[in-house]
Amino acid sequence: MVLICLAACGTRNAQVGTAVPGAQAAIQNKGSDTMVNLALAWAEAYGQIHPEVEIAVTGGGTGTGIAALINGTVDMANASRPIKAEEAAEAEANGIEPVEHVVAADAIAVVVHPSNPVDGLTIPELAAIFSGKISNWQEVGGEDRPIVLLSRESNSGTHVFFLEQVVRQGRKDDKTLFSPDTLLMPSSEGISAEVRHNPNAIGYDGLGYVTSDQKVVAVALAADRPYVLPAIDTVKNGTYPIARDLYIYTVGQPQGAILAYLDWIMGPVGQAIVKQLGFVPLQGAE
Amino acid sequence: MLKLKPPGRELIVEILIRLAGFSAIFLVALIFLFLLKEGAPAFWQVPLGNLFGQRWYPNEELFGTWPLILGSLLVTVGAVILALPLGLATAIFVRELAPDWLREILKPLIEVLAGIPSVVLGFLGMVAIAPLVRTYLGVPTGLTAFTGSLMLAYMALPTIISVAEDAIDAVPKEYRDGALAMGATHWQTIWRVVLPAARTGVIMAVMLGIGRAIGETMAVMMVTGNAARVPHELTALFMPARTMTATIAAEMGEVAQGSTHYHVLFAVGILLFIVTFIINAVASFIVIKGGPRRGGRLMG
Numbered sequence: 001m002v003l004i005c006l007a008a009c010g011t012r013n014a015q016v017g018t019a020v021p022g023a024q025a026a027i028q029n030k031g032s033d034t035m036v037n038l039a040l041a042w043a044e045a046y047g048q049i050h051p052e053v054e055i056a057v058t059g060g061g062t063g064t065g066i067a068a069l070i071n072g073t074v075d076m077a078n079a080s081r082p083i084k085a086e087e088a089a090e091a092e093a094n095g096i097e098p099v100e101h102v103v104a105a106d107a108i109a110v111v112v113h114p115s116n117p118v119d120g121l122t123i124p125e126l127a128a129i130f131s132g133k134i135s136n137w138q139e140v141g142g143e144d145r146p147i148v149l150l151s152r153e154s155n156s157g158t159h160v161f162f163l164e165q166v167v168r169q170g171r172k173d174d175k176t177l178f179s180p181d182t183l184l185m186p187s188s189e190g191i192s193a194e195v196r197h198n199p200n201a202i203g204y205d206g207l208g209y210v211t212s213d214q215k216v217v218a219v220a221l222a223a224d225r226p227y228v229l230p231a232i233d234t235v236k237n238g239t240y241p242i243a244r245d246l247y248i249y250t251v252g253q254p255q256g257a258i259l260a261y262l263d264w265i266m267g268p269v270g271q272a273i274v275k276q277l278g279f280v281p282l283q284g285a286e
Numbered sequence: 287m288l289k290l291k292p293p294g295r296e297l298i299v300e301i302l303i304r305l306a307g308f309s310a311i312f313l314v315a316l317i318f319l320f321l322l323k324e325g326a327p328a329f330w331q332v333p334l335g336n337l338f339g340q341r342w343y344p345n346e347e348l349f350g351t352w353p354l355i356l357g358s359l360l361v362t363v364g365a366v367i368l369a370l371p372l373g374l375a376t377a378i379f380v381r382e383l384a385p386d387w388l389r390e391i392l393k394p395l396i397e398v399l400a401g402i403p404s405v406v407l408g409f410l411g412m413v414a415i416a417p418l419v420r421t422y423l424g425v426p427t428g429l430t431a432f433t434g435s436l437m438l439a440y441m442a443l444p445t446i447i448s449v450a451e452d453a454i455d456a457v458p459k460e461y462r463d464g465a466l467a468m469g470a471t472h473w474q475t476i477w478r479v480v481l482p483a484a485r486t487g488v489i490m491a492v493m494l495g496i497g498r499a500i501g502e503t504m505a506v507m508m509v510t511g512n513a514a515r516v517p518h519e520l521t522a523l524f525m526p527a528r529t530m531t532a533t534i535a536a537e538m539g540e541v542a543q544g545s546t547h548y549h550v551l552f553a554v555g556i557l558l559f560i561v562t563f564i565i566n567a568v569a570s571f572i573v574i575k576g577g578p579r580r581g582g583r584l585m586g
Contacts (some may be wrong), residue, residue, distance in 0.1 A: 030416035055368075061539070061541050064539045067539075067541065067542050067543075070542055071542075071543065074540075087542070090542050090545075135542075145426075146399055147425040147426075148426045148427040150418075153512070153536050153537070154343065154344060154345050155536070155537060160345065163551070175346075177341075177343055177346065177348075178343075180341065180513065180514060180515040180516075181513050181525075181526065182431055182513055183427065183512060183513050183526050184511075184512040184513065184528070184536070185511075185512070186507055186512070186536055188510070190412065190508070193412060193413060194416075194427065194429065197416075197417045197428075198418075198420060198427055198428070199425065200426045201427065206442075235477070
């Protein structure tokens with residue numbers, strides 16, 4: 001179980017939802033769209049064994065969830081990226097102390113239309129494609145077609161992670177942006193619909209959202225390194241280069257019903273659900 | 287004045303009606319004040335060069351609203367170009383040419399058209415229209431400003447048709463009789479007499495259609511691709527675009543209250559308000575300048 005305490009572990013007690021186990025409790029859970037299906041599956045399975053705990057799950061994006069946590073309207077925020085320093089500062093200004101919990105891991109799959117002959121791309125190639133320096137599939141060994149870039153909206157944790165790890169190749173001082181021609185889709189479904197239909201398209205999304213009618217591209221750190229497809233074992237052994245942790249943030253140290261729920265999520269049943277939905281369970285949870 | 291008993295009753299009703307009338311103005315003023323209060327800080331927190339820059343990327347404090355303004359205008363102009371001839375022709379057909387029984391069927395059908403929720407249209411556009419646009423126009427992606435214009439044209443049509451139809455209906459019968467008596471054909475009467483006489487109402491129809499189009503959010507957000515690029519070429523209509531409304535809708539849920547990004551989104555709202563205001567002002571100016579001619583029943 002990974003439990004990281006961001007700030008000095010506070011003494012904020014009487015929060016919404018931190019009721020005594022056994023009594024009626026309601027947990028408000030909001031955030032990452034990548035995690036929304038996972039969060040729903042957890043809430044549903046947990047509701048069957050603990051009917052007294054009512055868990056309301058909504059999506060909207062990591063930024064939305066953390067904003068709600070800062071504004072004090074939710075108990076748990078799902079996040080597909082760590083909280084930003086500014087967000088943590090805003091939360092503290094509001095008297096809320098966000099505490100981070102790693103609950104699963106995820107691979108970001110790069111997807112193209114099934115008819116696209118490109119099988120593998122390197123991180124530098126992906127960076128050039130998504131920043132607009134490469135605009136034709138021919139330049140990376142494909143057909144003579146324009147490249148249509150698809151991304152989630154900029155409030156998505158997946159968007160920020162992809163920008164930092166792929167477009168900027170992990171360099172902190174790199175100020176490269178997504179190409180202005182990048183289509184910002186309001187949902188994962190928007191991306192998969194366009195990738196299914198459009199042979200020019202390239203997009204990225206959490207592995208759990210990739211359907212069989214999209215083609216997943218193998219990714220290599222550089223041209224002389226092995227091309228790896230995203231999967232549970234390639235994320236666990238660290239060979240797939242675009243993987244990240246998924247987080248839940250709580251208001252202060254979790255207590256009562258929220259603590260029990262988090263423990264269950266990180267236990268064997270919660271982690272089995274993680275695996276079922278195509279995400280990567282925590283190390284040693286199986 | 288007619289005297290009623292008891293005499294106080296009329297006074298009370300008069301005051302109530304006056305209050306109701308003023309409340310509408312009061313509410314609009316409140317909305318504008320709220321917009322101003324939340325949006326104005328953006329104008330001093332963000333340098334103007336950035337605020338009217340070419341790049342919209344709030345994560346990196348790039349708040350260039352230029353691509354959003356042009357995106358909204360592009361999609362709206364496209365929608366009007368598509369909807370105007372179609373709407374006007376439909377109005378003329380329904381009012382001047384269609385037999386009574388057909389008119390009775392068409393009118394409710396047009397009203398049903400107005401009742402389709404925009405999110406349904408957006409989904410239809412994303413799944414069905416966008417692939418068609420890509421296949422038949424040979425553009426890299428079907429999620430373009432043009433696809434948005436198609437959806438908006440469809441949504442503005444009922445407004446344009448009903449208002450234009452009312453305007454045509456308000457043209458006195460004597461005008462038509464006079465034209466026909468002079469030996470004009472049916473078509474000449476419509477084109478040279480009825481339409482010019484209904485001019486102000488038709489312009490009003492177009493302006494209301496534009497108002498409907500520029501403020502629409504959901505359908506546009508789903509089909510235009512939302513790429514905040516500055517349209518600087520003739521083919522920009524067939525490229526993705528990002529509108530002001532879609533930007534506010536997509537990003538407002540995310541921002542922390544009181545942050546710069548939050549204020550900038552309200553500033554975008556102010557810009558949208560100003561653009562709409564200019565369009566309405568131009569419309570009123572044209573209508574007033576059009577003089578006290580007939581065909582202005584809906585103005586009265």
